[in-house]
Amino acid sequence: MTDAPLIEIEGVEKYYGDYHALRGITAGIGAGEFFSLLGPSGCGKTTLLRAIAGFEDISAGRILIAGRNMDGVPPNRRPTNLVFQSYAIFPHLSVAENVGFGLRRAEMSTADKRRAVGEALEMVGLGQYGGRAAHALSGGQRQRVALARALILKPKVLLLDEPLSALDKKMREQMQVELRRLQRQVGITFVLVTHDQEEALIMSDRIAVMFEGEIAQLDAPEALYRRPASRKVGEFIGMMNFLPAQVGVSGVTQGGIAVEVAGLGPTVLQSAQCPGAARPGAAEVGVRPESLTVLFDEGTPAAHRATGRVDEITYYGDMTYYEITLEGAPKSVQVSARNMPGRRLLDRGETVALAWDPSSLVLFC
Amino acid sequence: MGDRRPVNALSKALRSDAGRGLTLVSPALIYALLLLAAPLAVIVLFSFWTQNFLTIERVFTLDNYRTALTDPLYATLMQRSISIAGMVTAVTVILAFPVAYYISFYVRPERKSLWLFLITIPFWTSYLIRVFLWRVILAFDGPVNGTLMGFGVIDQPLPWLLYNATAVVITLAHAFAPFAILPIFVALEKIDRALLEASRDLGESPAMTFLRVTLPLAMPGVLAAVLIVFIPTVGDYVTPRLVGGSGGTMIANMIYAQIFDLNDRPMGATLAVLAMTIVALTLIWAISRVRLWLWLGGRISGRARLLVLAAPVAEIALIGWVIGQGPAIFGLIPALLALAGAVLVSSAAILFSVPRGRFAV
Known part of the structure; x- marks a missing residue:
């Protein structure tokens, strides 16, 4: 890669009191890449994702997005959007109001906003659901609403925190393919956190395998599978x-x-x-x-x-x-x-x- | 065999889910029927009788209602009761919200129950003693005046601290604070913190996140607090009697005076029934109109929104006109019954047809 990566993670450390959650993470994530953070629970992958989103301060190191140091930049000022593990759909708003939540500050007419919401819902296959109350949705539908709500803001980076873990197997397999298709369609950089190695292999361009706050190996899925860098990675992948x-x-x-x-x-x-x-x-x-x-x-x-x-x-x-x-x-x-x-x-x-x-x-x- | 069947049927009925539930609530239900519903029925009955010196005339009449509704004294007291209770509710809820918010969002989880416990400490002293303490605190030679004079803020003690409506508001707001804090705290606790993060992530500042997410989701608790504070304070008579002076006297003091000082139980009963009816109607009216207003506000934009805003004002004016002019034109009882009916029917129509909005009203 000749261009600088879109997200540059340089020597990031995170302590929770005495607990060393992130131990010197360094990685570059390219523009338009589908990047996965893969590891068992407690390996620090979610902490790293939340640090990119701006919900966790880092103890040392820096994170740059599009060349800009994100230190001290609050989540609402970052060019990132996050799909929460619980989806965090606002229960007091309709589906359309949820999707349009972030458009309040956008300089658009009401009609344009309504059109954008319609398009976003169309994109995730929920065109008819705009008027529905958010609490009347199934798990898969909530996930689509969360996706539409984040993508409508056209972020540079979409962060996904175990977005498929709450879905049943069939639905999960379907969403894996759909997320991949969506990512190619919108061309936005996706950073996915998952503990499911199969999911990471299916969806990602590159995967960072994390153990105990460190990146054990960062490679394309095939290289990761064929040439694991350590016995531990080999055991974890497949x-x-x-x-x-x-x-x-x-x-x-x-x-x-x-x-x-x-x-x-x-x-x-x-x-x-x-x-x-x-x-x-x-x-x-x-x-x-x-x-x-x-x-x-x-x-x-x-x-x-x-x-x-x-x-x-x-x-x-x-x-x-x-x-x-x-x-x-x-x-x-x-x-x-x-x-x-x-x-x-x-x-x-x-x-x-x-x-x-x-x-x-x-x-x- | 034949005489065993009813027993079987009864035991079967008691073992069914509904029967079990009924068995469970029956002690409380019987208690409530005997000590709440029955006395209430007696009071309603009394309100249609009259006192004739030492005896009670057990003849149905609307005389008491006519007197209660025409004498401006009662109207003034009723109006004052509602406005004092309204002020107490506003002050209590507005002050309780930040406390509940602090406990829910800033206190460490393992310390929360300690904080809630501390908040209930005022309940350890009797209500009466707390009211008396306010009388001491706000007195002419009390600590408030003493401190202000000591710092040279004032030369003369402030005479308006005690024996007026303000003193009643201060005392009641203090007494009811825990009742307002607890439901608001519960509502805030139920808010998924990921929702607040989602709002930040979608570009909103902390202040806008509060307005767009926290506040709407806390509204059920706020509404509960409003009801819990408003309903008992309308009928409070200890506080107005001890710190209210003549300017802070409320309807309950008049009911007390009718029954115990003037020995006119039917008139006291009439005032009690009227007070209950008016409070109930006011609350139903307010809740239904707020719901309608929020619902319309979310669907209408631009100039039409001002019209929606103006509608309740027009309605208040109409109600005021009926109360003021109606009796002269249509007769007292028909005009007021028609008004009560109109309020009830329109409110019921709104509450059943308009869905709850995002503020859970």
Whole structure:
């Protein structure tokens, strides 16, 4: 990125008394980006979002939006709008009055304001609901009202605090797609806080994974999934198996890293597959369930093979997850297989051959 | 078998949800019927009788009402009672709001109950003693005058502190403060703080957030406070008697005088019934008109809004005219009954057809 990011977060610290909630957060969020703050509860993601919105003072560091230092700027003067987790729909106002709430100071005629409210409601698919009382709305509708109310002000940044957590699964999946579409349509920078890794992967351009007040990794969804920077990130994003491994004494050479992986055997990994510095000795290798391929036809040629025993079967309809103990490995691994037409399910206790690819492994030293 | 069925039916009825609820409220209900409804009925009955020296003439007559409604003394006292109660309500609610706001928004959650407890401390002394204390505080040689003279603000003690309507307002406002603070506090506590943040986030300053979000959402509490303060103060007689002097005498003092000093119970009963009716009608009228006014105000803009504003003024003028001229033209009782009927019917029509507005009125 050649331009300066729209939001620059520089060394932000936050203390609540003795509690260190944010520990030196630095990140840049680009204009028009869909950016997610992902982490377990208590990791500081909501605190950071509220600091951007202006509801939390920061103890050190600075936050710049469009090049302007936001220190001491109250929420009502910031070019940001927030969709609250509870939606915070004004119960004493109608849907249209809620959506038009922020337009009071806008220099527009009443007719223009009414038109803008109508358009905003149309955009979120609530065109007919303007006259409704706010308390007569369902959860999904309240969320749309909250979105329309924030977007009508055309903020530079829209902040979303776990906006989908109160919705049921179907509704949530639908809103994930819709939010993404809406973001592309309006071109506003979205900053989403979520604890749901799947939601973050589906919606975001980039994700900052946060643990205990720090950003553990900031990457695009695919990079985050394929090359987690630490065992913790790998565990948090999707499912990952960890196998004990031994980095050879000859160790790290120009040609790669020689590793002996329990259950998979000896192999050579590229240095890019090892976040941090590889050194000889005990290590762990991470492998995703879909990176181990069950060879339903024993005769299929495969460069790298392993053998294992099926311990447990979990059937999901489109996929089946097998718990398989590899020969020479201390504990079982999860292996996923797509249920293609004509493909049988494995039985418990069955011995199967698996194919794997060294490039899909990640080495954690 | 046959004689067991009613018992079964009764026990079944008592075990149903409605029956259980009725069982639960029955002690209070019986108490209320015996000690509130029955005496009230007796008072209404008395108001249609007359006193003939030591005996009561048990003959239905409207004479008392005619006297009560024509003698300007009673009208003056009634008017003064309503205006003093109105002032007390205004002063109490306006002073109570910031206190309730402070406790709800600035006091740490674990300290709130302590604050509420402190606010109820005045109730630890009897009402009578508190009124007497105000008499001491506001007296000619009391601490207020003493302090002002000590600082040289005044040379002579202020004679107008005590024995007038102002003294009544001060004393009653103090006595009823907790009653106003508590409902307002409850309403403020119920406001989701995220709503206030949402308002700030949508571009409003703290002051505008208060006007557009906090105040409308606190209105149910304010309304409750208004009713809780206004209704008992209209009928208060201890405070006006002790600190009111002649200028602060209210209708309840006259009712007391009729019954105990003049030994005219029917006349006292008549005044009591009239006072209740007038207060009820005034409140219903005020609430329905405020609701209509807010509802119209939200739908009409520009010049038409002034017309909406003028409508209650015109109505007050009309009511005043009926009270002033009506009796001479239509006869006393028909004119007033028609007025009461018109107020009731129009208010009921408004209350049933106009939805509650954003101020919960």
